[in-house]
Amino acid sequence: MVQKVDHIGIAVKNLDEALKFYEDVLGLKCAGSEVVEEQKVKVAFLPIGDTEVELLESTEEDGPIAKYVEKKGEGIQHIAYRVANIEEAIEEMKSKGIRMIDEKPRYGAGGAKIAFLHPKSTHGVLIELCERD
Numbered sequence: 001m002v003q004k005v006d007h008i009g010i011a012v013k014n015l016d017e018a019l020k021f022y023e024d025v026l027g028l029k030c031a032g033s034e035v036v037e038e039q040k041v042k043v044a045f046l047p048i049g050d051t052e053v054e055l056l057e058s059t060e061e062d063g064p065i066a067k068y069v070e071k072k073g074e075g076i077q078h079i080a081y082r083v084a085n086i087e088e089a090i091e092e093m094k095s096k097g098i099r100m101i102d103e104k105p106r107y108g109a110g111g112a113k114i115a116f117l118h119p120k121s122t123h124g125v126l127i128e129l130c131e132r133d
């Protein structure tokens with residue numbers, strides 16, 4: 001079903017400040033950043049091995065990242081798993097009784113097709129399914 005960890009999503013208060021840590025201290029390199037308006041986030045990607053760290057700063061006060069930071073502080077907000085066919089993966093999850101936040105794919109960073117599973121269905125982790133070329 002899932003093929004690899006596509007990325008690890010980390011909620012931060014300030015992207016530039018967080019990038020200083022990931023680049024200057026850990027030595028990762030930012031491969032790009034963009035705003036994903038539908039999710040009310042600005043994201044930066046830092047590849048490592050065959051996966052990536054995704055840093056997320058909220059662009060609006062009522063976005064999912066703003067809410068997360070307000071309730072829990074900065075930290076790991078989601079884990080994204082790569083799937084080959086997201087429509088099939090969503091149907092499979094639903095047939096197994098998993099509560100989907102997104103029953104249809106949305107578009108995420110880099111034009112990937114994404115869909116979230118509710119953490120109440122996944123032992124407490126917000127999981128993103130992600131299909132990209």
Ligand SMILES: C[C@@H](C(=O)O)C(=O)SCCNC(=O)CCNC(=O)[C@H](O)C(C)(C)COP(=O)(O)OP(=O)(O)OC[C@H]1O[C@@H](n2cnc3c(N)ncnc32)[C@H](O)[C@@H]1OP(=O)(O)O
Pocket residue numbers: 009036039041043054056064065067068071076077078080101107108109110112114116118119120124125126128
């Ligand atoms: C750009 C894109 C990309 O990769 O391309 C992205 O990643 S966008 C990444 C940002 N986008 C998203 O996260 C979109 C999907 N997320 C959502 O729809 C929301 O954030 C929810 C996950 C439904 C949470 O919504 P909300 O904060 O309103 O609900 P809530 O506070 O009532 O939380 C309901 C329960 O879920 C738990 N909960 C909330 N957020 C959680 C998280 N990130 N990880 C684990 N558990 C979490 C709460 O503690 C609570 O449990 P208790 O009841 O036990 O206290």
Ligand SMILES: [Co+2]
Pocket residue numbers: 007009054078080108128
């Ligand atoms: Co993500």
